[in-house]
Amino acid sequence: MKKILLCIFSLSILSTTTQAQNANRTKFIADSLQAYISRALTNWRVPGAAVCIIKDNRIVLMKGFGIKELGLNNKVDENTLFMIGSNTKAFTATAVATLAAERKLSLDDKVTKYLPDFKLDNKAATDLLTVRDLLCHRLGFQTFQGDFTFYNTNLSRSEIMSKMALMKAPYGFRTTWGYTNSAFLTAGEIIPKVADQNWDIYLKEKIFAPLGMSNTLGLSVAMQKAFNRSAGHTISDNRLMAIPYANLDNMAPAGAISSTAVDMGKWVMALLNEGKVGNKQVIPQAAIAATRQPQDIVGTNEHLDGSKNFQLYGLGWFLEDYHNHRLVMHDGGVNGFVSSVTLVPEENLGIVILTNTDQxxxxxxxxxxxxxxxxxxxxxxxxxxxxxxxxxxTAEQGAADKKLRDSVALNPRPALSLSYYEGKFTNPLYGTVNIQRGDNNDLDMRFEHHPKMYARLQPLGANRFYVTFSDPILGKAIFPFTVQNGKVTGFKLKVADFVEMGAYEFKRQ
Structure with missing residues (x-):
C-alpha cells in the first residue's frame, strides 16, 4: 500500500554544493554513498535499511545497513526481508498485464465480466468499470478512501469488495485520480478467475520463481514465520519502537509482499531488460510496456532544486519526467516500513531502497x-x-499535541455525564463501535473490525474528546460528538492521514 506518511511540498534550495562532487558526480556512489547512508540512518532514527543499485546490467551496490530490530544486535544484510507495501502494486499490474499479453483477458474488459456481483456506488460506474480502471486509480474515490475500514482489519477480501458499493465517490467516475487500495485488491481477485490460481500463487510461479526471487513472500502472514526478517518500527511520543506486523492479506494485491534487496534487484534487472533473464523472456515485453503507458494525471511534483514536473500514473507505477529523463517509480508504506523502487529505463538504471520504520x-x-x-x-x-x-x-505536531494533553490534565468536564456518551454507534461503511466507561474520567472505544485495537477518549470540555489509539499508526485525534435535545446522537471519527484522509460519521445505533 502506498501510504504517504510525510508530505513535504516545498523545500528551500540549498546554496551549498561540493565542487569536487560536482566535478565527477558518479564518484559519490563509489566513494561517499555508504558513509552517507550510515550517517543518515542515525540522524533519521532508522534502525535498518537495504539498498540495491543496478546500472547497465551490473550490480553497483547491494548492501544492508543497520539492524533488523531495535535493541537487538542483528544486522541487516542483503537477504533480510522488508515489507514493501505499495511496491506490491507493480507486481499485481504486471501479472494482470501478462494475462492480457497472453490474450487471456483484455485490460479494457468490464470488471463484471469476471466479478459479476461487483458494484460501485452508482450503476453507471459499475457498468463502465474496466480492469484498466482498477489498476490506475480513476474510480472517483478520494486517496486512501475506505482504508480505515479495510486496512489491517478482520474483513475478508469478498467483504471488502462488497463494501466498496457503500463508498460514496466524491468525484465523477474517471474524472479525478484518487489512490484506491481496494481497487488493486479487486484487480488481483480477477487473476484466479482467468488463471485458475490465487494471486499469490500466480505471482510465485510466474514472476518470483522464474526471476529467482526465492526469499520473496506474497502474503504478510508468512513474514511472521520468516527467519531473516526485519521488524517494523514507528515513532510515537518521540519514542522509537518496534510494532507488530500488519495483517494485509485481505488486501494482499495492494500491498502485502515482503522482499529483500537481492530479490528486488532481480525484479528491477528484469524490468530494465524488457522482461528477460539472460535469453529467456520471463515477463512479456508487451506487459511491461502496458504498465508504463500513462493513464492519469496525478499532479505536479516539486523538487528540491525548484524544478516542477507533471506526475502521471500508469498501471502500478508513477511516471515522471525528471531533468529530461523518464522515471518509472513507486513508493510503498505499511505499518513500520517505507520503501521506494525507481527505474530510469533510458539510463538502464534501477534503485531499490528498503527501510524498517514508517517515520x-x-x-x-x-x-x-x-x-x-x-x-x-x-x-x-x-x-x-x-x-x-x-x-x-514534528515539533509543530508535538506542540499541538502537548496543548491537548495539558487541557486533558486540567480534568475539564464534558457537557453531559459520561454515561450519555456510552453505547453502540454505527457507520454504513465501517460497521459498529462500542463506547463504554474506562478508567478514571475516560471512555473506552472498541471496534468491530479491529478486534485487537481500542481507543481511549479523554474529555476536552463541551462535547469534544482527545483520542489515543492502542495502534500508534492511527495517530491521535479529536472526536467531536453531536448532541440533540440533550442526547448524544453521534460523533466524527478521524484517524491519521497515513491510513485515511477523510472522516467517518457514526450515528447512535
Whole structure:
C-alpha cells in the first residue's frame, strides 16, 4: 500500500554544493554513498535499511545497513526481508498485464465480466468499470478512501469488495485520480478467475520463481514465520519502537509482499531488460510496456532544486519526467516500513531502497541523491534538507499535541455525564463501535473490525474528546460528538492521514 506518511511540498534550495562532487558526480556512489547512508540512518532514527543499485546490467551496490530490530544486535544484510507495501502494486499490474499479453483477458474488459456481483456506488460506474480502471486509480474515490475500514482489519477480501458499493465517490467516475487500495485488491481477485490460481500463487510461479526471487513472500502472514526478517518500527511520543506486523492479506494485491534487496534487484534487472533473464523472456515485453503507458494525471511534483514536473500514473507505477529523463517509480508504506523502487529505463538504471520504520523520508532522499549523482546534477544533501523539514513538522505536531494533553490534565468536564456518551454507534461503511466507561474520567472505544485495537477518549470540555489509539499508526485525534435535545446522537471519527484522509460519521445505533 502506498501510504504517504510525510508530505513535504516545498523545500528551500540549498546554496551549498561540493565542487569536487560536482566535478565527477558518479564518484559519490563509489566513494561517499555508504558513509552517507550510515550517517543518515542515525540522524533519521532508522534502525535498518537495504539498498540495491543496478546500472547497465551490473550490480553497483547491494548492501544492508543497520539492524533488523531495535535493541537487538542483528544486522541487516542483503537477504533480510522488508515489507514493501505499495511496491506490491507493480507486481499485481504486471501479472494482470501478462494475462492480457497472453490474450487471456483484455485490460479494457468490464470488471463484471469476471466479478459479476461487483458494484460501485452508482450503476453507471459499475457498468463502465474496466480492469484498466482498477489498476490506475480513476474510480472517483478520494486517496486512501475506505482504508480505515479495510486496512489491517478482520474483513475478508469478498467483504471488502462488497463494501466498496457503500463508498460514496466524491468525484465523477474517471474524472479525478484518487489512490484506491481496494481497487488493486479487486484487480488481483480477477487473476484466479482467468488463471485458475490465487494471486499469490500466480505471482510465485510466474514472476518470483522464474526471476529467482526465492526469499520473496506474497502474503504478510508468512513474514511472521520468516527467519531473516526485519521488524517494523514507528515513532510515537518521540519514542522509537518496534510494532507488530500488519495483517494485509485481505488486501494482499495492494500491498502485502515482503522482499529483500537481492530479490528486488532481480525484479528491477528484469524490468530494465524488457522482461528477460539472460535469453529467456520471463515477463512479456508487451506487459511491461502496458504498465508504463500513462493513464492519469496525478499532479505536479516539486523538487528540491525548484524544478516542477507533471506526475502521471500508469498501471502500478508513477511516471515522471525528471531533468529530461523518464522515471518509472513507486513508493510503498505499511505499518513500520517505507520503501521506494525507481527505474530510469533510458539510463538502464534501477534503485531499490528498503527501510524498517514508517517515520522517515530517507528512502525518498536517497532516491534523489543517487539519481542526481548518475545524472550529473549538483549535490544537494537531500537527507539533511528533508530532515530539517521533518523536525519542524514534528515539533509543530508535538506542540499541538502537548496543548491537548495539558487541557486533558486540567480534568475539564464534558457537557453531559459520561454515561450519555456510552453505547453502540454505527457507520454504513465501517460497521459498529462500542463506547463504554474506562478508567478514571475516560471512555473506552472498541471496534468491530479491529478486534485487537481500542481507543481511549479523554474529555476536552463541551462535547469534544482527545483520542489515543492502542495502534500508534492511527495517530491521535479529536472526536467531536453531536448532541440533540440533550442526547448524544453521534460523533466524527478521524484517524491519521497515513491510513485515511477523510472522516467517518457514526450515528447512535
Amino acid at each position: 522517515n523520508n530517507l528512502y525518498e532522499a536517497l532516491r534523489w541523491e543517487i539519481l542526481d549523482a548518475y545524472l550529473k546534477l549538483p549535490y544537494r544533501n537531500y537527507s539533511d534538507a528533508y530532515l530539517k523539514e521533518y523536525k519542524s513538522y
